[in-house]
Amino acid sequence: MDVRAHVSMVFHLDKCIGCHTCSVACKNVWTDSPGAEYMWWNNVETKPGTGYPTRWEDQMNYKGGWELNKNRELVLRSQSKGGALAKLFYNPRQPGLDDYYEPWTYRYQDLFDAPSGDDQPTAVPISQITGEPMDIEAGPNWDDDLSGSPIYAENDPNLDRLTEDERQMLFDVESIAMMYLPRICNHCANPSCVASCPSGALYKRGEDGIVLVNQEKCRGWRACVVACPYKKMYYNWQTGKSEKCILCYPRVETGQPPACFHSCVGRIRYMGVLLYDAERMVDAMKAPEASLVEAQRNVLLDPHDREVAAAAEANGISPKFIAAAQQSPVYKYVKEWQLALPLHPEFRTLPMLYYVPPLLPVMGRAGDGIYEHEAEEFFTHLDKSRLPMKFLASLFSAGNLDVVKAVMKKQMAVRYYKRAQDVDDVDAAKVQRVLREAHLTPEQAEAIYALTALAPMTERYVMPPIQREEALDGFDMPSCSPEMCKGKCGLGMTQAPQRGA
Amino acid sequence: MLPAATYYEKDDLNSTDLHTFIHPLQAAVPPCWEAKSDWQIFRDLAQVTSKLAEQYFTGPVKDILVTPLMHDTPAEIAQPHIRDWGKGECEPIPGKTMPNITVVERDFRKVYQKFISLGPNFRNKGLGIHGTTYQVDDLYDAYRKTHPVEFWEGGIYPSLREDRDVCEAILHFAAETNGECAWRAYQAESHKTGIDHTHLAADTRAVRISFKDIVTEPRRSLTTPFWTGVTNNGRTYSAYCQNVEELIPWRTQTGRQHLYLDHEAYRAFGEHLPTYKPRPDLRTTRDLDYTATDGGGLVLNYLTPHGKWHIHSTFGDTLRMETLSRGIEPAWMNDRDAGLLGIQDNDWVELLNDHGTVVTRACVSARIPRGICFIYHATERTVGTPKSRLRGGRRAGGHNSLTRARLKPLFMIGGYAQFTYAFNYWGPQGVNRDTFVVVRKIEKPEW
Numbered sequence: 001m002d003v004r005a006h007v008s009m010v011f012h013l014d015k016c017i018g019c020h021t022c023s024v025a026c027k028n029v030w031t032d033s034p035g036a037e038y039m040w041w042n043n044v045e046t047k048p049g050t051g052y053p054t055r056w057e058d059q060m061n062y063k064g065g066w067e068l069n070k071n072r073e074l075v076l077r078s079q080s081k082g083g084a085l086a087k088l089f090y091n092p093r094q095p096g097l098d099d100y101y102e103p104w105t106y107r108y109q110d111l112f113d114a115p116s117g118d119d120q121p122t123a124v125p126i127s128q129i130t131g132e133p134m135d136i137e138a139g140p141n142w143d144d145d146l147s148g149s150p151i152y153a154e155n156d157p158n159l160d161r162l163t164e165d166e167r168q169m170l171f172d173v174e175s176i177a178m179m180y181l182p183r184i185c186n187h188c189a190n191p192s193c194v195a196s197c198p199s200g201a202l203y204k205r206g207e208d209g210i211v212l213v214n215q216e217k218c219r220g221w222r223a224c225v226v227a228c229p230y231k232k233m234y235y236n237w238q239t240g241k242s243e244k245c246i247l248c249y250p251r252v253e254t255g256q257p258p259a260c261f262h263s264c265v266g267r268i269r270y271m272g273v274l275l276y277d278a279e280r281m282v283d284a285m286k287a288p289e290a291s292l293v294e295a296q297r298n299v300l301l302d303p304h305d306r307e308v309a310a311a312a313e314a315n316g317i318s319p320k321f322i323a324a325a326q327q328s329p330v331y332k333y334v335k336e337w338q339l340a341l342p343l344h345p346e347f348r349t350l351p352m353l354y355y356v357p358p359l360l361p362v363m364g365r366a367g368d369g370i371y372e373h374e375a376e377e378f379f380t381h382l383d384k385s386r387l388p389m390k391f392l393a394s395l396f397s398a399g400n401l402d403v404v405k406a407v408m409k410k411q412m413a414v415r416y417y418k419r420a421q422d423v424d425d426v427d428a429a430k431v432q433r434v435l436r437e438a439h440l441t442p443e444q445a446e447a448i449y450a451l452t453a454l455a456p457m458t459e460r461y462v463m464p465p466i467q468r469e470e471a472l473d474g475f476d477m478p479s480c481s482p483e484m485c486k487g488k489c490g491l492g493m494t495q496a497p498q499r500g501a
Numbered sequence: 502m503l504p505a506a507t508y509y510e511k512d513d514l515n516s517t518d519l520h521t522f523i524h525p526l527q528a529a530v531p532p533c534w535e536a537k538s539d540w541q542i543f544r545d546l547a548q549v550t551s552k553l554a555e556q557y558f559t560g561p562v563k564d565i566l567v568t569p570l571m572h573d574t575p576a577e578i579a580q581p582h583i584r585d586w587g588k589g590e591c592e593p594i595p596g597k598t599m600p601n602i603t604v605v606e607r608d609f610r611k612v613y614q615k616f617i618s619l620g621p622n623f624r625n626k627g628l629g630i631h632g633t634t635y636q637v638d639d640l641y642d643a644y645r646k647t648h649p650v651e652f653w654e655g656g657i658y659p660s661l662r663e664d665r666d667v668c669e670a671i672l673h674f675a676a677e678t679n680g681e682c683a684w685r686a687y688q689a690e691s692h693k694t695g696i697d698h699t700h701l702a703a704d705t706r707a708v709r710i711s712f713k714d715i716v717t718e719p720r721r722s723l724t725t726p727f728w729t730g731v732t733n734n735g736r737t738y739s740a741y742c743q744n745v746e747e748l749i750p751w752r753t754q755t756g757r758q759h760l761y762l763d764h765e766a767y768r769a770f771g772e773h774l775p776t777y778k779p780r781p782d783l784r785t786t787r788d789l790d791y792t793a794t795d796g797g798g799l800v801l802n803y804l805t806p807h808g809k810w811h812i813h814s815t816f817g818d819t820l821r822m823e824t825l826s827r828g829i830e831p832a833w834m835n836d837r838d839a840g841l842l843g844i845q846d847n848d849w850v851e852l853l854n855d856h857g858t859v860v861t862r863a864c865v866s867a868r869i870p871r872g873i874c875f876i877y878h879a880t881e882r883t884v885g886t887p888k889s890r891l892r893g894g895r896r897a898g899g900h901n902s903l904t905r906a907r908l909k910p911l912f913m914i915g916g917y918a919q920f921t922y923a924f925n926y927w928g929p930q931g932v933n934r935d936t937f938v939v940v941r942k943i944e945k946p947e948w
C-alpha cells in the first residue's frame with residue numbers, strides 16, 4: 001500500500017442554478033488581464049450543449065487524454081501517432097480562436113463623442129484583439145439555457161449514444177430538459193497535461209495534488225492544451241505561457257475555499273481530502289470502460305481504517321491531514337455513498353472532481369410531474385426520465401447505465417424517505433422497500449440529506465492545514481529560514497514573465 | 502433625470518422582504534463625475550425650491566390632500582359595491598364613498614429646513630403602520646442629545662442633513678433595529694388583539710442597532726408585529742408564524758387566510774378565485790392594426806420576462822455579463838417558427854408592431870413554445886443597438902418599445918378588504934405588457 005493524499009472536490013449538480021457567479025469570481029481574480037481575456041478557468045455549461053471550447057468532449061477531434069494501445073499500455077492520445085517531437089511545431093488538434101471565441105468589448109467612447117442630434121448613440125461591438133468592429137458570433141457561454149439548440153444542444157457529443165427517437169423526444173418543448181455543468185480543472189491524479197509537457201513545467205504539488213504550471217519553465221509549446229481532454233489548459237498570448245486553474249492555492253493555503261467555491265450561490269461545491277493507493281493506480285487506469293468508475297473508486301482508501309492511517313503516516317502524511325481526510329465530505333459522496341461520479345472517466349486521467357448527477361429532470365416526468373408513490377413503479381421512471389440515463393451515463397460513467405442508475409435510485413430514495421417524514425403521505429413499509437432497493441440505510445439517507453441540504457461552510461469545505469515547512473523541504477534549502485524561502489511556494493514565479501523566455 | 506450615485510458611492514441602508522438582514526451601503530469611492538446620492542439630490546432640490554419660494558410666498562398656504570381609503574383603517578369596509586357619486590349613485594362622503602380629503606398647511610419657504618430636520622410630528626404623533634402605532638417622544642428627546650441637530654425658529658431637531666444622519670435616524674426609531682420600539686409596538690398590538698404579545702420582544706428590548714454595527718456585520722432584524730415571522734434565537738424567518746402561534750388575525754377581510762374575493766368587480770371579472778387566463782388574442786389586443794403583417798413576417802405573441810442576469814437594467818450590460826450571454830439582448834424564438842422565416846440562430850431580426858420596433862439577433866431554441874417570442878427585460882440601448890430602417894434610420898427601440906401600459910379595471914378597486922391603492926401594493930395579476938409583434942429576418946443592420 002502506497003498511500004497518497006489528494007485535495008478533491010464534489011459538485012452537486014442538483015443544486016446548481018446556472019448563475020455563473022463562480023465563473024465571474026474566478027475571472028475577476030485570475031484571468032482579467034490582456035492575453036487571458038478568452039480564458040475561463042471556471043465555466044458553466046448547459047447540457048445538452050457543445051460547451052466551451054466548442055465540442056471539447058470530442059476526442060476524435062481534439063485528441064485529449066489517454067488511450068490504451070494494442071499492448072494495453074496507457075498512451076497519450078495526442079502523441080500516440082507521429083511522435084511528440086513532430087507535433088511540437090505544428091499540432092492541428094490545437095483549439096483555435098474559433099473554438100473558443102473572439103473576445104469583444106464595445107466602443108464606449110462613442111457614447112461621449114457622439115454629435116448632438118435627435119438620435120441616441122450606441123457603443124458598437126469591437127474586437128478586443130484587433131480593436132475593429134466585429135460581428136459577435138460566439139462566446140464562452142454561447143449555448144446558455146439551450147440558446148441555439150438546433151446548432152449546439154443537438155450536437156452535444158453525448159447524444160451519440162441515443163437513438164433517433166430518443167433525440168427527437170429530448171427536443172420536444174413538452175419534454176425538453178437541461179442541466180448545468182460547472183467545470184474547473186479536475187486536478188487529475190493521472191494528468192495528461194503533466195505527461196505531455198516537453199519542458200517539465202507542469203507538475204502536481206506533492207502535498208495536495210494541485211496541478212500547476214511553473215511559469216518560469218513553461219516555454220509555450222502548448223502540448224498541454226491539446227493533451228488536456230477537458231480543455232482546461234489555456235495559452236496566454238501576452239506572456240507566451242500556458243495557464244490554468246490553480247485551485248486558488250493561495251486561498252486554500254490560508255484556510256479559505258477557492259473563489260469559485262466560496263462564491264457559489266447554490267452551495268453545490270464540496271472540498272476535502274481523499275487518500276488513495278498509488279500502487280493500485282496503474283491498473284485502475286487501464287480498466288475496461290464499463291468498469292472504470294468501479295476501478296477508480298477502488299483506488300480510494302478508507303481513512304478510518306487503522307492500517308490505512310498508519311501507512312499514510314509512514315508515507316509522511318501529517319496526522320492533521322489524515323484527520324481532515326476522515327472528515328472529508330468528498331469521501332462520503334464518492335466512496336461511502338457512491339453518489340458522486342467522475343466526468344468522462346474514459347479519458348483515463350482520474351479526475352479528482354466528482355459530480356452528483358442531477359435528479360431534478362427525472363422527477364419532471366415521474367407520473368405527470370407528480371411524485372409516484374407506488375414503490376413498484378417508483379424506479380421504472382428512471383427509464384422514462386427527461387434527461388435519458390444514456391446521456392448521463394455518457395457524461396459520468398463511460399456509458400455504464402447501471403452505475404448512473406444506482407446513483408439515481410439512491411437520490412430518489414432519499415427524497416422519498418424525506419417526503420415520508422415531512423409530508424407524511426407515504427407508507428412506512430414502502431419507504432423501507434425503496435431504501436433497501438437503493439442499498440441505503442435510514443441513517444445514510446439522513447446523512448445524505450444533511451450534507452446535501454443543510455451543511456454549513458465548515459462541513460462543505462474540510463481542508464487540511466498547509467504544512468508549509470514540509471512543502472519547503474523540496475527546495476533543497478539548507479534550513480527553513482523564512483527569509484530564504486520567500487517566493488518559493490506555488491507557481492515559482494519570481495520574475496516578470498517574458499514572451500519566449 | 503439626474504445622475505445618482507451607485508451602491509458603492511454612498512452611505513445607505515438596504516433591506517428586503519426576501520431575507521432578514523439589514524445591510525449598509527458604504528461609499529467606497531466618491532460618486533463619479535457630478536453624481537450625488539439620492540438624498541443629496543433631493544436635499545439640493547429642496548434648498549433651491551425654498552429659495553425660489555421666498556420670491557413667491559409671503560407665508561404658509563393651505564392645500565388639499567386627497568388620500569386613498571386604506572387597509573387597516575375603518576375605511577376597509579367602506580366600499581363593498583361600485584357606486585359612483587359623480588353619477589349620483591350615492592352621496593359624496595370623504596372617507597366613505599370617495600377618498601379622504603384633508604386640508605394641510607404648506608410652507609414652501611421652509612421645505613429645505615423641514616427636509617433636513619426630523620419632527621416635530623414624528624415626535625408627537627408616534628410611528629406606525631398596519632394600524633399599530635407606538636410612541637417615540639422620550640426616545641426622540643434623548644436622541645436629540647446624542648446626535649447632530651438642526652436649530653431653526655427656536656426649535657431643535659435631530660438632523661437629517663447627511664446620508665449617515667438619515668440612516669442613523671431610521672435605525673434608531675425602527676422597531677426592526679431598536680428593541681424598545683419593537684417592545685412598544687407589541688404593547689400596541691396586544692391592545693388590539695387582547696392577547697399579550699410583548700414576550701416576543703422581551704429578550705431583545707435592550708438591543709440598539711446603529712450604522713456602525715451593521716458596517717461591522719449585517720444584522721438580522723428584530724421580531725416585530727409589522728412582519729409575520731419570528732426571528733428570535735436565530736430562528737429562520739417564515740411568514741405567518743405570528744398569526745399561527747400568537748393568534749394574530751391575518752390582515753384580510755376575514756382575519757384568516759382566504760382565497761375567495763367576494764367584491765362584485767372581482768366576481769364580474771371572473772377572478773374571485775385564482776383562475777387560469779389564456780393568452781390574449783390579437784383581435785382583442787389590437788397591436789397590429791397599422792402594421793403590415795404580410796411581406797415575409799410572422800406574427801408572434803411577445804413577452805418580456807425577467808432576465809437571467811440582470812435586475813431590470815442593472816448589471817446586465819456590464820462587459821462581463823454581455824460576454825457570458827450573447828453580447829446583445831436577443832429575441833428568443835422557437836426553432837420551427839424561425840424555420841418558417843429561414844431564420845437561423847444569431848441572424849438579425851426586426852420585431853415591429855403599432856407601438857415600435859426592435860432590431861436584434863434571434864436566439865433560436867427548442868425551449869421556447871411555438872407562437873411566442875420574448876426579449877428579457879430591461880436593457881438600455883447604450884450598447885450594440887442598431888438603427889432601424891422603419892424609424893427612418895434612427896436608433897431602433899428597446900424591448901419596451903413594443904409594449905404599452907394597459908390598465909386592468911381591477912386595479913381600480915379599493916376601499917374594501919385588503920384592496921388598497923398604494924404603490925407596489927398587493928393587487929390583481931397585471932396584463933400590461935402582453936402584446937403581438939411581426940418578426941422579420943433582416944440582413945446586415947445599420948449602426
Ligand code: SF4
Nearest residue numbers: 016019020022264266
Ligand atoms: S456559482 Fe454555483 S450555483 Fe452558480 S453556476 Fe456556479 S456552480 Fe452553479
